[in-house]
Amino acid sequence: MTEFIVQTINGLTLAGVIFLVSSGFTLIFGVMRVTSLMHGAVFLLGGYVAYSVIGSLHNFFWGLAAGTVAMGALGLVVERGLLPLLRHSEMAELLATLGLVYVIDDVSLAIWGGNPLNITLPGVLNDSSTLPYQGIVYPNGRFFILGVSIVVATGLYVLLRRTRVGAIIRAGVDDREMVSALGINVRVVFSAVFVLGTALAGFAGVLGVPIVGLATGNDTTILLLALAVVVIGGLGSYEGAVLGSIVIALADTYGTAYFPAVSYSVLFIPLVVVLLVRPQGLLGRGAMA
Amino acid sequence: MTDVPGAADTPGTPGAGTPGTPGTPGAGTPAPALEITGLSRRFAGLFAVREMSLSVPAGARFGIIGPNGAGKTTLFNVLSGELRPTSGTIRMHGRDITRLSPPRRAALGLGRTFQITRLFTDLTVRENLTLAVHSLSRSKLQMLRPWRSYRKEQRRAAELAASFGLGNRLEQRPRELSHGELRELEVLLALAADPTVLLLDEPAAGLSPAERVDIQTLITRLPASLTIVIIEHDMNVLREVANELAVLHFGQLVTQGATAEVQRHPAVRELYLGSGSGTGQGRMGEQ
Amino acid sequence: MNGARRPLAHRALAGGDLAAGPLLALVALAVIVYFLLIGTYLSTIFEDVLIYAIAAMGLDFLGGYGGLVSLGQAGFLGLGAYGVGIAEVHGFGPWAAVGIAIGVVLGAAAVTAVVAVRVSGITYVIITLAIGQIMWGLSYQWTSMTGGDNGIPVTSMPSIGSFSLSDPQTVRVVTLIVFLAVFGVLMLMVRSPFGLSLRGMKSNERRLRALGYRTAAQRYLGYVVASSAAGLAGILYVFANLLVSPSTLEFSQDGYLVLMVILGGLGSIWGPVLGSVVIVGFQQEISIYVSRWQTLMGAVFIVAVVYTPDGIAGLLKAARQALHRAATKGTAAVAGQEPAVLPAASGGEAR
Numbered sequence: 070m071t072e073f074i075v076q077t078i079n080g081l082t083l084a085g086v087i088f089l090v091s092s093g094f095t096l097i098f099g100v101m102r103v104t105s106l107m108h109g110a111v112f113l114l115g116g117y118v119a120y121s122v123i124g125s126l127h128n129f130f131w132g133l134a135a136g137t138v139a140m141g142a143l144g145l146v147v148e149r150g151l152l153p154l155l156r157h158s159e160m161a162e163l164l165a166t167l168g169l170v171y172v173i174d175d176v177s178l179a180i181w182g183g184n185p186l187n188i189t190l191p192g193v194l195n196d197s198s199t200l201p202y203q204g205i206v207y208p209n210g211r212f213f214i215l216g217v218s219i220v221v222a223t224g225l226y227v228l229l230r231r232t233r234v235g236a237i238i239r240a241g242v243d244d245r246e247m248v249s250a251l252g253i254n255v256r257v258v259f260s261a262v263f264v265l266g267t268a269l270a271g272f273a274g275v276l277g278v279p280i281v282g283l284a285t286g287n288d289t290t291i292l293l294l295a296l297a298v299v300v301i302g303g304l305g306s307y308e309g310a311v312l313g314s315i316v317i318a319l320a321d322t323y324g325t326a327y328f329p330a331v332s333y334s335v336l337f338i339p340l341v342v343v344l345l346v347r348p349q350g351l352l353g354r355g356a357m358a
Numbered sequence: 359m360t361d362v363p364g365a366a367d368t369p370g371t372p373g374a375g376t377p378g379t380p381g382t383p384g385a386g387t388p389a390p391a392l393e394i395t396g397l398s399r400r401f402a403g404l405f406a407v408r409e410m411s412l413s414v415p416a417g418a419r420f421g422i423i424g425p426n427g428a429g430k431t432t433l434f435n436v437l438s439g440e441l442r443p444t445s446g447t448i449r450m451h452g453r454d455i456t457r458l459s460p461p462r463r464a465a466l467g468l469g470r471t472f473q474i475t476r477l478f479t480d481l482t483v484r485e486n487l488t489l490a491v492h493s494l495s496r497s498k499l500q501m502l503r504p505w506r507s508y509r510k511e512q513r514r515a516a517e518l519a520a521s522f523g524l525g526n527r528l529e530q531r532p533r534e535l536s537h538g539e540l541r542e543l544e545v546l547l548a549l550a551a552d553p554t555v556l557l558l559d560e561p562a563a564g565l566s567p568a569e570r571v572d573i574q575t576l577i578t579r580l581p582a583s584l585t586i587v588i589i590e591h592d593m594n595v596l597r598e599v600a601n602e603l604a605v606l607h608f609g610q611l612v613t614q615g616a617t618a619e620v621q622r623h624p625a626v627r628e629l630y631l632g633s634g635s636g637t638g639q640g641r642m643g644e645q
Numbered sequence: 646m647n648g649a650r651r652p653l654a655h656r657a658l659a660g661g662d663l664a665a666g667p668l669l670a671l672v673a674l675a676v677i678v679y680f681l682l683i684g685t686y687l688s689t690i691f692e693d694v695l696i697y698a699i700a701a702m703g704l705d706f707l708g709g710y711g712g713l714v715s716l717g718q719a720g721f722l723g724l725g726a727y728g729v730g731i732a733e734v735h736g737f738g739p740w741a742a743v744g745i746a747i748g749v750v751l752g753a754a755a756v757t758a759v760v761a762v763r764v765s766g767i768t769y770v771i772i773t774l775a776i777g778q779i780m781w782g783l784s785y786q787w788t789s790m791t792g793g794d795n796g797i798p799v800t801s802m803p804s805i806g807s808f809s810l811s812d813p814q815t816v817r818v819v820t821l822i823v824f825l826a827v828f829g830v831l832m833l834m835v836r837s838p839f840g841l842s843l844r845g846m847k848s849n850e851r852r853l854r855a856l857g858y859r860t861a862a863q864r865y866l867g868y869v870v871a872s873s874a875a876g877l878a879g880i881l882y883v884f885a886n887l888l889v890s891p892s893t894l895e896f897s898q899d900g901y902l903v904l905m906v907i908l909g910g911l912g913s914i915w916g917p918v919l920g921s922v923v924i925v926g927f928q929q930e931i932s933i934y935v936s937r938w939q940t941l942m943g944a945v946f947i948v949a950v951v952y953t954p955d956g957i958a959g960l961l962k963a964a965r966q967a968l969h970r971a972a973t974k975g976t977a978a979v980a981g982q983e984p985a986v987l988p989a990a991s992g993g994e995a996r
Contacts, residue, residue: 438855440851440855459854460854460855461854461856461857461858461859461860464854464855464856464857465857469855469856470855472852472855476849476851476852476855477849477852478844478845478848478849478852478853479848479849480844480847480848481841481844481845481848485841485844485845488838488841489841489842489845489853489856489858490856492838492841492842493856493857493858494857497838498838498839498842498858499838499839499862499866500837500838500839501833501834501837501839501840501866501870502830502833502834502837503833503837503838504833504836504837505836505837505838505840505841506836508838547852547856548855548856551856551857
């Protein structure tokens with residue numbers, strides 16, 4: 070039972086990180102119909118950038134900020150520089166992001182090498198605490214990550230549901246043409262959403278290092294988890310990303326703990342089930358394209 | 359609901375039973391080509407089609423009119439299977455097709471055209487027709503024989519095209535055709551699949567007067583054994599083509615009967631000419 | 646385009662895009678190149694090109710014609726390879742192993758198709774990616790079956806009479822033969838009624854269903870065909886490389902296959918063969934001179950997606966059309982080249 074509690078908390082902290090990546094992905098898809106296959110690579114690159122910054126400045130939070138901002142900037146460059154060339158062809162946009170994966174991965178390999186790297190959390194976050202329940206000893210860092218994820222998730226929720234900007238974004242998910250027809254500068258909205266999406270991925274990439282590590286190959290794993298999340302939750306749905314993240318992260322955590330030989334594949338059982346029962350995702354709207 | 363006895367003497371309605379009477383026909387009377395009973399379709403609180411009952415006898419030329427938003431195309435979408443009805447049943451030649459998917463209904467002889475032309479725009483006219491001609495035979499699953507080698511089917515496609523003026527357009531793509539030719543091709547595709555019941559959704563939509571005459575001619579030349587249900591705004595076309603009309607408004611059947619009678623019906627005149635009623639739109643206009 | 650006079654084979658291969666001539670030329674070229682390269686190290690590369698081309702052509706069949714692009718094609722390639730390896734580890738002879746591999750590929754295709762056919766477009770890309778990754782995950786984690794990261798070496802080779810696949814030369818001949826066979830079959834298929842129905846499905850699925858086509862069945866069949874091509878490539882792969890490991894079907898491999906199809910020309914079958922030449926060229930040749938070859942390859946791919954979305958095949962077709970137009974300049978309107986003259990009475994608006 071203790072083991073189960075620990076695994077569950079593990080799962081939830083992983084869910085936090087996955088949610089941060091997935092929410093960006095799902096927003097970008099929902100508003101712009103762009104499938105950002107490079108989101109996993111952005112996650113990885115964010116972690117690498119932070120690693121270097123932390124290496125020079127010896128401050129985790131500067132590293133976190135650097136990773137986030139750098140990935141936001143990358144998003145801006147891609148969205149303004151590359152996407153307009155693709156004339157809104159969804160397939161072409163997807164393929165272009167696929168090409169970027171190779172570029173980002175290779176450049177990262179050149180700069181940081183192929184060995185796994187590490188980022189340690191500052192001070193007390195690096196220690197563990199003893200929980201009142203059953204005397205479980207659990208790393209503080211994970212609580213920190215979970216906490217930060219929840220804070221950001223809440224902030225996103227407030228942004229989407231309680232602000233005008235958020236309303237515009239949600240309207241864009243629903244009906245792009247209408248938003249444009251209402252005189253709102255769709256171009257700015259698109260850029261903002263894309264930048265937000267990549268920044269979130271970068272942020273998650275730094276925050277997630279204590280949990281998933283910092284190594285080549287992580288990008289594919291994270292991408293896949295994010296894709297599974299949005300398919301389960303429904304492409305374009307924020308709440309779906311929350312739900313999907315919890316499902317996938319728990320599946321991954323329990324799978325690794327209890328069925329290590331096939332854990333990676335067990336992970337996809339929820340995905341298959343949802344596809345068979347409700348192809349548009351649990352909280353998705355209408356039939357899938 | 360005004361009931362008018364079937365016009366058995368009008369060409370195009372051989373052996374018709376009494377139209378407008380729902381329920382199983384008596385022994386010896388062929389089942390109506392299409393029979394709708396209590397059909398409803400809801401979209402989250404709004405009834406696009408409400409408790410509609412209609413009977414279309416075999417071989418009829420049955421017109422459906424009504425203002426925009428009256429539920430005509432929704433009705434067609436339910437009939438063709440693209441939408442599930444919220445309640446009610448649909449029978450075709452006596453057989454319950456309410457739960458069948460669109461391909462299954464097509465296999466049973468139901469064909470339809472679309473209000474907004476839906477052709478295979480990446481394919482040539484010949485390829486469009488080829489798809490239609492093969493649609494109900496096993497050959498459509500053939501993987502190792504070129505479709506061009508099916509001489510009988512290719513001849514049929516060419517003849518269909520030629521008999522309706524598209525004979526020299528076979529190798530062209532839809533984007534190279536005029537709007538009138540596209541609407542013709544739209545009908546041809548449905549015809550090539552050899553239907554017994556054909557649903558035409560505003561075949562004359564967006565056509566010039568001359569092109570309307572062409573479409574009209576096309577429709578009147580269709581075999582008498584084919585049952586046709588046609589949605590149209592243009593009363594001139596319907597006058598020539600339909601011998602019976604149903605009038606829809608807000609998803610409900612307002613009246614039904616022989617074309618001439620319906621045109622004189624006061625409720626219909628109100629819809630058309632808008633005599634002071636709030637919903638009047640003047641002419642139940644062009645699309 | 647009057648087919649009446651030309652022999653059936655010509656008409657079969659013509660199918661509306663390229664005439665039979667250039668295609669047969671491609672085939673002849675493949676055979677000639679093969680013989681030219683015998684004994685050189687390039688022949689190994691050529692072999693790789695053919696193996697990946699088989700998988701890429703399968704991808705193009707469903708992706709280019711049916712509009713369903715798979716990001717998990719390498720999964721089935723790996724499955725075919727692992728099928729042979731695992732069977733041999735369990736004591737089966739080489740021919741039995743090949744049979745088992747084919748069975749496993751077909752079985753997996755039949756099962757995963759159930760999920761894959763329910764979706765299309767971007768979701769299809771995601772699902773196939775997931776399926777491919779499931780297979781990778783199994784190859785990596787199910788160590789008792791697959792040997793994990795080390796993979797499975799294959800030592801027992803099938804033979805007929807005096808011809809044995811333990812001779813690398815024989816492997817190459819067999820690869821060439823299988824490639825030509827798959828090429829021929831797929832070229833026939835895309836010109837068949839079924840192939841036309843796939844194109845119809847890509848163009849306007851709703852209309853196709855209204856005509857009576859069961860599009861779910863079409864997708865299912867197309868998926869099995871595409872996956873089988875990849876599985877076949879996998880079987881050849883393991884006899885050519887003598888080893889299968891998780892890296893055979895990791896995500897970058899799925900990506901490479903898509904790159905091959907797009908660079909070569911989606912929707913042509915023969916285009917992906919050229920795409921395979923390019924990508925394998927990057928992997929084996931350019932990598933020698935440029936250590937950041939993946940960056941270069943990625944950049945080239947992005948440029949191609951932006952400026953030549955129809956790939957090499959598209960460029961060649963456009964060149965042919967330009968030549969045709971230049972040759973017939975001044976003649977009266979060539980059928981299919983000029984837009985229809987609008988009758989005076991029509992409203993004249995575009996559709």
